[in-house]
Amino acid sequence: MTRDTLDAAAIAAHRAGLAAALDAGRAVLADGGSAIDAVTVAVSALEDDPHFNAGRGAVFTYHGTNELDAAVMDGQTRRAGAVAGVTRTRNPVQLARTVMEAGPHVFLSGAGAEDFARDHGIAPVDPAWFATPERLRQLEELKAHPQAWFDADMKYGTVGAVARDAAGHVAAATSTGGLTGKRWGRIGDSPLIGAGTYADDRAGAVSCTGSGEQFIRAGAAHEICARMRLTGDSADRAARAVLGEIGAMGGVGGVIVVTPTGETSMAFTTPGMFRARADSTGAHEVAIFGDG
Amino acid sequence: MTRDTLDAAAIAAHRAGLAAALDAGRAVLADGGSAIDAVTVAVSALEDDPHFNAGRGAVFTYHGTNELDAAVMDGQTRRAGAVAGVTRTRNPVQLARTVMEAGPHVFLSGAGAEDFARDHGIAPVDPAWFATPERLRQLEELKAHPQAWFDADMKYGTVGAVARDAAGHVAAATSTGGLTGKRWGRIGDSPLIGAGTYADDRAGAVSCTGSGEQFIRAGAAHEICARMRLTGDSADRAARAVLGEIGAMGGVGGVIVVTPTGETSMAFTTPGMFRARADSTGAHEVAIFGDG
Numbered sequence: 188m189t190r191d192t193l194d195a196a197a198i199a200a201h202r203a204g205l206a207a208a209l210d211a212g213r214a215v216l217a218d219g220g221s222a223i224d225a226v227t228v229a230v231s232a233l234e235d236d237p238h239f240n241a242g243r244g245a246v247f248t249y250h251g252t253n254e255l256d257a258a259v260m261d262g263q264t265r266r267a268g269a270v271a272g273v274t275r276t277r278n279p280v281q282l283a284r285t286v287m288e289a290g291p292h293v294f295l296s297g298a299g300a301e302d303f304a305r306d307h308g309i310a311p312v313d314p315a316w317f318a319t320p321e322r323l324r325q326l327e328e329l330k331a332h333p334q335a336w337f338d339a340d341m342k343y344g345t346v347g348a349v350a351r352d353a354a355g356h357v358a359a360a361t362s363t364g365g366l367t368g369k370r371w372g373r374i375g376d377s378p379l380i381g382a383g384t385y386a387d388d389r390a391g392a393v394s395c396t397g398s399g400e401q402f403i404r405a406g407a408a409h410e411i412c413a414r415m416r417l418t419g420d421s422a423d424r425a426a427r428a429v430l431g432e433i434g435a436m437g438g439v440g441g442v443i444v445v446t447p448t449g450e451t452s453m454a455f456t457t458p459g460m461f462r463a464r465a466d467s468t469g470a471h472e473v474a475i476f477g478d479g
Numbered sequence: 480m481t482r483d484t485l486d487a488a489a490i491a492a493h494r495a496g497l498a499a500a501l502d503a504g505r506a507v508l509a510d511g512g513s514a515i516d517a518v519t520v521a522v523s524a525l526e527d528d529p530h531f532n533a534g535r536g537a538v539f540t541y542h543g544t545n546e547l548d549a550a551v552m553d554g555q556t557r558r559a560g561a562v563a564g565v566t567r568t569r570n571p572v573q574l575a576r577t578v579m580e581a582g583p584h585v586f587l588s589g590a591g592a593e594d595f596a597r598d599h600g601i602a603p604v605d606p607a608w609f610a611t612p613e614r615l616r617q618l619e620e621l622k623a624h625p626q627a628w629f630d631a632d633m634k635y636g637t638v639g640a641v642a643r644d645a646a647g648h649v650a651a652a653t654s655t656g657g658l659t660g661k662r663w664g665r666i667g668d669s670p671l672i673g674a675g676t677y678a679d680d681r682a683g684a685v686s687c688t689g690s691g692e693q694f695i696r697a698g699a700a701h702e703i704c705a706r707m708r709l710t711g712d713s714a715d716r717a718a719r720a721v722l723g724e725i726g727a728m729g730g731v732g733g734v735i736v737v738t739p740t741g742e743t744s745m746a747f748t749t750p751g752m753f754r755a756r757a758d759s760t761g762a763h764e765v766a767i768f769g770d771g
Binding site: 260265266267271272290291292293294295296297298299300302303369370371372373374375379380381382385399400403404405406409410413414417418436 | 552557558559563564582583584585586587588589590591592594595661662663664665666667671672673674677691692695696697698701702705706709710728
């Protein structure tokens with residue numbers, strides 16, 4: 188993802204989608220809503236926007252399906268919910284939230300997760316809802332150039348949100364279609380509590396995107412929280428330390444962090460990261476590359 | 480699991496299985512083998528032993544199947560492999576090891592994980608291999624007494640191994656059938672890198688058993704390593720601190736830890752934990768309850 192590979196129309200569409208998701212989450216918080224509600228609303232908006240690799244517009248698996256992963260975590264209680272490999276749930280982040288609220292478990296997968304959805308009143312959608320021509324074209328391009336298998340998908344990122352509410356609680360949510368051409372029931376870091384998603388009021392809330400395997404091996408989201416909690420690192424220092432570890436493993440990506448005091452970090456080692464940030468003072472930022 | 484609920488024959492069978500697995504792992508290390516080979520061999524032995532809830536003898540799901548999860552991690556490289564929901568792989572820990580060695584991914588699930596197994600020369604077994612009459616009886620008992628759903632399964636624990644080799648490297652492996660009567664494609668902590676399994680030569684190797692949901696929320700295995708690495712905690716102090724956090728969340732369980740200097744911990748908050756430990760000085764211990 189560089190200025191050379193993104194045309195003006197794509198940039199404008201992504202910026203508009205980011206701003207809409209940011210505003211949806213901000214409205215929840217401005218009304219006195221909770222951080223966990225804000226991240227659920229913001230990520231739901233990104234799932235419904237076909238420009239992002241989550242929900243509608245998710246990348247295709249090797250076998251031509253869309254298989255979706257998502258997670259949420261509430262920093263106040265450290266309760267969490269996650270799903271992997273769902274194919275018929277319009278908003279996987281809302282299913283993850285229902286897993287957290289209503290179920291005895293943290294992490295459900297595959298057809299079983301969708302049985303749970305149905306048992307809890309979440310109606311399935313036709314899998315065609317998720318499919319877009321551009322993502323299908325990307326799968327076909329990847330199959331035509333298999334040597335590009337891992338490089339090519341780095342630009343098709345996961346979505347995530349972190350929030351801090353007026354009561355000082357934090358929450359994180361992450362949702363993704365994973366990697367274009369993924370096989371073998373691959374589960375990446377996004378739905379793994381501690382890898383791609385973590386929230387703990389004693390430290391902060393973290394959502395990650397990037398080369399998921401290295402984020403799993405580093406325990407990235409939990410490690411950022413552990414550094415803040417155990418060493419007193421700032422959010423930005425902890426985020427950059429973990430991205431450095433991931434770099435040493437051969438991985439790249441980015442993280443967003445917010446702490447209970449409102450400190451934030453949006454750090455990345457990719458050329459760009461679609462990102463946005465707002466607070467109750469009126470600050471409002473939407474950016475893609477290192478310089479904006 | 481108390482002295483009242485385990486009869487003498489069951490105790491003898493579990494002790495014999497533990498001793499056999501311990502000796503298999505110890506033999507690898509005594510021959511100059513690696514920690515990752517030792518834990519793979521030890522856990523494979525426990526998977527093949529029908530007395531333990533992993534591989535043959537795994538508990539049954541709500542729908543009467545055996546669905547198996549496993550993970551391995553090498554502390555030297557922090558490479559890892561994991562599988563969830565496999566039903567036809569005799570030794571899930573060996574499949575997790577193959578995922579680590581041969582695949583581009585860390586975590587595979589379901590039928591896709593078994594496609595990967597076949598692609599890498601691991602022959603499937605008949606699912607009947609895993610089924611034992613005692614585990615089926617336990618499922619039927621649980622269905623007859625659904626109010627006991629969560630308490631009853633605490634005694635049917637996950638298996639795991641940690642090892643430190645002559646070169647000072649550490650590794651961890653964990654394998655399980657999960658919870659009796661599990662539903663909805665539930666994935667517990669065992670195959671989640673950072674939750675039930677973690678290894679890092681800068682700290683130690685950890686394998687966990689217990690109420691998996693709380694271990695996921697605490698990022699238990701990674702948290703133990705983070706405490707050792709970032710605060711200088713001993714293995715035992717870090718293990719007990721994390722079990723304390725899990726207790727505050729309403730969970731119980733146990734962990735085994737070894738560090739690159741050979742320090743160990745086998746801590747648990749359940750009445751007992753089947754466990755065994757040996758080293759190159761000739762020390763050799765097999766125990767179940769707090770006093771042996």
